[in-house]
Amino acid sequence: MVKPAQRKQVASWLVDRFKVSARRACRAAGMVRSMFYYRSQAKDRTPLVHRMRELAETRPRFGYRRLHVMLRRDGWRVNEKLVYRLYRAEGLEVRTRTRRRRRPMGLRTVPPAASRPGQRWSMDFVSDVLEDGRSFRVLTVVDCFTRQSEVLEPGTSMSGSRGAQALDVVCRQKGYPEMITIDNGPEFTSNALDAWAYRHGVKLDFIRPGKPTENGYIESFNGRLRDECLNTHLFFSLADAKKKLEAWRHDYNDCRPHGSLNDLTPNEFARSKANNRPRTQRL
Numbered sequence: 319m320v321k322p323a324q325r326k327q328v329a330s331w332l333v334d335r336f337k338v339s340a341r342r343a344c345r346a347a348g349m350v351r352s353m354f355y356y357r358s359q360a361k362d363r364t365p366l367v368h369r370m371r372e373l374a375e376t377r378p379r380f381g382y383r384r385l386h387v388m389l390r391r392d393g394w395r396v397n398e399k400l401v402y403r404l405y406r407a408e409g410l411e412v413r414t415r416t417r418r419r420r421r422p423m424g425l426r427t428v429p430p431a432a433s434r435p436g437q438r439w440s441m442d443f444v445s446d447v448l449e450d451g452r453s454f455r456v457l458t459v460v461d462c463f464t465r466q467s468e469v470l471e472p473g474t475s476m477s478g479s480r481g482a483q484a485l486d487v488v489c490r491q492k493g494y495p496e497m498i499t500i501d502n503g504p505e506f507t508s509n510a511l512d513a514w515a516y517r518h519g520v521k522l523d524f525i526r527p528g529k530p531t532e533n534g535y536i537e538s539f540n541g542r543l544r545d546e547c548l549n550t551h552l553f554f555s556l557a558d559a560k561k562k563l564e565a566w567r568h569d570y571n572d573c574r575p576h577g578s579l580n581d582l583t584p585n586e587f588a589r590s591k592a593n594n595r596p597r598t599q600r601l
Contacts, residue, residue: 324329325349366394366403374410379545381412387575410585435588438523439468439495440536443476443503443542449554456482456548456563458568459488460539462499464591466584467494467539470563472556497521499533534596543571 325347330483332343344351366389374380380388380599382405386398405411432438444456448597455476459469471484498515499508502524515522547566553559571585579587 320348322349322353326354328536338493344496345521363404366396367408369394370401370410371408376500377546379412380551382410383577385410386580389438391575430459435461435464435466435591436495438462438497438499439532440499441469441481441506442501442533442536442540443505444449444540444548446544446548446553448556448559449552454553454559456543456559457484458536458543459498460536460538461495461584461588462535464584464588465499465576465579466588467567470529470543470567471478472559473561474556476505478505479507482511482514489518494518494520495575497523499523499525499536501525501533502527502540503532 326349329340329343329349332338332346333340339459340354341353344354369389369392370385373385375398377384377388382402385405386401387398391395409487420463429463438461439459440462441457443533444458445453446456447453452474454474456470457469457473457476457480459465460467468488469484471481498520500522505511506522506524512522514520543566551562552598553562564574572583575581575583576587583589
């Protein structure tokens with residue numbers, strides 16, 4: 319089916335090329351003359367498009383919904399439908415690859431959702447490589463209530479004692495959580511982490527082997543970390559990786575709107591729940 323805009327282009331070409339009247343050109347193109355003489359009264363969206371492109375270039379994995387939130391934060395009075403239309407017209411869509419989902423073999427009792435900051439954290443590891451080919455791992459810790467990224471600690475070897483040391487650094491500032499959800503990796507089942515948890519009254523909640531979806535908060539965070547940081551940066555050393563990871567962590571906590579937090583950033587959401595503070599340190 320020929321679109322009206324295409325018919326108008328054909329009619330304009332006939333007028334310019336063969337010097338025929340608008341009536342004959344419109345008849346040949348199959349359109350009414352009012353459409354030929356119509357001129358759009360829409361506002362100039364060029365500044366908005368330029369700002370959208372700037373945001374899309376600095377944050378290449380953001381979709382139109384999150385770009386809409388960022389534009390609103392910048393002061394643009396636009397609705398989501400307009401952003402989506404311009405987003406599609408400019409070809410800014412994020413390319414994703416769908417994967418087949420497997421049906422779960424069994425059910426697990428769903429733990430109660432966290433209701434305050436510091437009640438439940440999730441912890442895991444993410445692997446990547448340096449520029450020279452050496453592998454390294456990143457210890458990731460997320461607060462399940464505020465979605466704040468608490469720890470991003472890179473290292474070539476991450477033992478249980480190294481993880482406990484990284485947790486101590488942040489817990490001295492923010493307080494110790496009541497529970498940490500983890501998988502059954504050797505670092506998390508080590509005596510060092512078990513002793514650390516016992517000393518500070520922290521319960522370790524182990525998921526079932528082969529069931530990463532039972533630790534969904536950290537799995538979702540790790541996906542964002544890989545998509546927006548690990549896949550977009552080249553790391554030349556562990557010091558360089560730590561610097562770039564920490565910069566991304568601050569951007570994630572302070573600037574990145576989170577859909578499950580009503581488009582607030584994790585730190586903004588945490589400040590709105592300031593009355594529900596985490597526990598103080600246990601000695």
